Amino acid sequence: MTASITEQRAAVLAASSANSGSREVVLDVRNLKVYYSTPLGDVRAVDDVSFKVYQGEILGLVGESGCGKTTTAMAILRMVQPPGGIVGGEIMLDGIDLVPLGEAQLREVRWNTLALVPQGAMNSLNPVMRISAQIQEAIVTHEGKQDKRKLKERILNLFTLVGLPSRIYDMYPHELSGGMKQRVCIAMAIVLNPSLIIADEPTSALDVVVQRVVGQTLLDVKRRLGVSMILIGHDMGLQAQLVDRLAVMYAGHMVEVSPVATIFKEPLHPYTQLLIESIPSIKERKPLKLTEGLTHDLRNPPPGCIFQGRCPKVMDICKQVKPPLAEIKLDHQVACHLYD
Numbered sequence: 198m199t200a201s202i203t204e205q206r207a208a209v210l211a212a213s214s215a216n217s218g219s220r221e222v223v224l225d226v227r228n229l230k231v232y233y234s235t236p237l238g239d240v241r242a243v244d245d246v247s248f249k250v251y252q253g254e255i256l257g258l259v260g261e262s263g264c265g266k267t268t269t270a271m272a273i274l275r276m277v278q279p280p281g282g283i284v285g286g287e288i289m290l291d292g293i294d295l296v297p298l299g300e301a302q303l304r305e306v307r308w309n310t311l312a313l314v315p316q317g318a319m320n321s322l323n324p325v326m327r328i329s330a331q332i333q334e335a336i337v338t339h340e341g342k343q344d345k346r347k348l349k350e351r352i353l354n355l356f357t358l359v360g361l362p363s364r365i366y367d368m369y370p371h372e373l374s375g376g377m378k379q380r381v382c383i384a385m386a387i388v389l390n391p392s393l394i395i396a397d398e399p400t401s402a403l404d405v406v407v408q409r410v411v412g413q414t415l416l417d418v419k420r421r422l423g424v425s426m427i428l429i430g431h432d433m434g435l436q437a438q439l440v441d442r443l444a445v446m447y448a449g450h451m452v453e454v455s456p457v458a459t460i461f462k463e464p465l466h467p468y469t470q471l472l473i474e475s476i477p478s479i480k481e482r483k484p485l486k487l488t489e490g491l492t493h494d495l496r497n498p499p500p501g502c503i504f505q506g507r508c509p510k511v512m513d514i515c516k517q518v519k520p521p522l523a524e525i526k527l528d529h530q531v532a533c534h535l536y537d
């Protein structure tokens with residue numbers, strides 16, 4: 198009999214913990230390509246992207262709108278909708294490739310192993326179901342019927358973990374503030390103890406004070422449960438406070454990956470340098486710096502470097518040879534000919 202995904206995952210985890218000693222890789226995305234088919238040609242939204250997420254870390258995925266960060270997340274969740282599709286690469290989660298899995302196997306993986314904290318909490322919660330009923334449904338769907346008292350105790354423990362008061366148990370989503378709703382989504386994401394949580398701009402619709410509370414909740418969850426996360430966003434300040442490593446995307450390509458402190462101290466890719474220079478400072482009043490030019494047409498990428506049209510340091514070789522993402526310092530990868 199074929200082993201279920203949960204059994205396969207348990208076997209892979211047991212084997213990897215027996216061989217542990219180095220950082221354990223939870224997610225290994227290899228040469229991922231996601232294209233959207235259009236009458237005028239394929240839009241290469243994600244083009245040959247590779248990166249890893251390690252056990253217990255938060256990886257920040259940043260870049261301007263349209264750079265492919267959300268498409269990458271949707272591909273990991275296997276939720277890319279037609280006319281889009283994964284046309285190449287592997288998505289290894291706990292040692293199992295998600296790309297060839299069918300719908301039944303994916304249902305087992307989602308929530309159990311992989312969970313999403315969505316951008317708009319209000320849109321993802323069912324407005325006519327009490328908060329407790331929504332969380333119970335997620336548990337019962339994946340684990341089967343449970344003792345009611347134990348179920349309630351488990352949900353109240355979850356509330357404590359994400360800083361929610363027990364009185365919301367019987368409330369409806371519209372009775373909660375934006376920050377509370379987002380913390381309900383975090384509670385739902387961790388309820389089945391997944392290996393990886395993808396948080397897609399979870400604070401984007403919130404004011405700065407609530408953003409901080411939700412950010413702190415994510416940090417608490419990471420510390421207490423040791424869960425790995427991908428935090429998608431374009432707020433570099435928030436990323437600096439929350440993530441362990443930062444991955445920078447541009448026009449469907451990964452251009453730099455590094456520990457967050459290193460990347461803020463010494464950004465190497467010209468695009469990352471411009472992104473960091475564009476962060477406004479309250480200490481020093483200076484004109485806002487903008488990255489001039491436009492991203493090229495994703496249906497027709499130029500030969501060579503993807504950033505050549507906007508790069509202030511462009512050289513002849515950049516127009517002919519595509520720079521690979523290479524580790525040029527310990528744990529610091531960059532795709533740029535300046536470091537050949």
Ligand code: SF4
Binds near residue numbers: 466503533
């Ligand atoms: Fe700029 Fe060339 Fe580096 Fe691309 S490879 S980022 S064009 S210097």
